[in-house]
Amino acid sequence: MALSQILDDSPLRLAPRPARTDGLNPEEVYNERHRLALEELLSGGVDNFLAFLKKERIPNFLSDDEIQRIRSSAVPPPRCLSVHGEELEQSLRSSLDCSSVTYFPEVSDVEPPLLEIGWPAFTAGSYRGVTRAVAHFQPSYGESIYACKEAARRMIKSAREVIAIVTDSLTDLDIFKDLQEACSHRRVPVYILLDQSCAPAFLKMCRNIGVRLDDLLHMRVRSIAGTTYYMRSGARITGKVHERFMLIDGNRVATGSYRYSAL
Template structure:
């Protein structure tokens, strides 16, 4: 039998079990925390998390180390959830969908001072490491310093004595929100109020594992039947045959094409065009623009932007093919993808999403806007 003591606690341990309980306070000493007796069968390794502290014990080579660490604050939101899952409890907890301030502070630290500061913030906030290595690498690769215009805005905001740095993380960006969005150069064949005339929404699901239906062939057939407009949002575009299908639709059937490509993978499309010797003169009735994901901005003004992961093709504003596929050989041949075909009023959500993405898109260098002389699709608004 081995007996050890820490202030306010008594620990009695044998090979079979261990009992830990508050000891009686001596005269002039502070009372121990009011905690229940803990009984552990396996003394080889003990790690118990208490409501207001954590107990750690390791028995190795006959030596015993015991430490009790009182916490001055609550656990981080995610760590608290993990602890609830690690230690069984009869009480059920309600899902917490609130903002995680600890995660924001740690992410800001990563943006401003790197991985070391990120780990320090996690320790101070008693939070788990919630970012994978891939996510950390992405953030560090894409971090940007505040622009000169942003710095001027900070100085103006700081003249009244307020904290200029803290003002940079607000969601109001005059440079972006007060500028005119780009117009749909060739018009749009349907207004958002006309969807109720197209009947109930219908949905069909197509899986890559179903060899009777090819998602790529389904897409190409839809492009070949388009009569007025094709609106495409895609992360990767390097499929030459689909590119030719789109060019044929614009040149032989006067179909207007709006192509929004993820900015991070835009170079793949540009390289394909260069290899095929296709330039802007060949892209009649076709608008090519780049688009990004959302932007995370720290209080210091440093920020990074995400990618576009949603992928869909609107055909004549009457049907949409959406899914996990990309316009690339690997996606069609070896990757497991799925596609969902929406018709009827189910197209409305994609119509509105495309217009919002187009409003935030940017022109692609080397692909100038269309000539004003180009005829447009008649708007029905």
């Protein structure tokens, strides 16, 4: 959480924050001038952003692609069409909720969803030997027999207790059919967590092949957004999920840059 999201006079702040004991200097991980530059980018555009960098003698810390993504993903602050009665009150509440100075974990944070189709304890048959790591490439390379896709499919087909996938996108029909077979025929619980922006593509894939997620009793699919950064103006920028990993039966993990998509 950015330092701009913390207020010393917060009404929910009951005790002073303890001093850091790890020797980490906040200035090494947080740059206030960079935050102000982002404010200029979203409120005034690229010219204002570059002018601010020049005035503060800051090197440009964003590439052209990053600038474009930030501007396109930014959500402007809410606006109210009326300034009377309940609409005004609602608009003020919305503005406060989107302000970077009103982040209160005690109010906004929620409990994670329950794993309602079960999560094995991994006490029986769990691997207790030496940890091993195998590298795969797409396409296959060197001594690696299987490419990333084939290795992922073999892991899914070998699952007996649980499959949990966190990825930005899942549109590969072969991998999804393997997951469908695992939960439908072998009754292996399958949990899939997707990036929110990629969820529509996943749902479209399901419609294209005639699959209704409600019919897959042993599969749960949810979406999640990346970290949301709130600006002083009320605008917000939401990042994307870049992690990609798959957990099989509690004793095997596949992770890396490979995407579960056709390309």
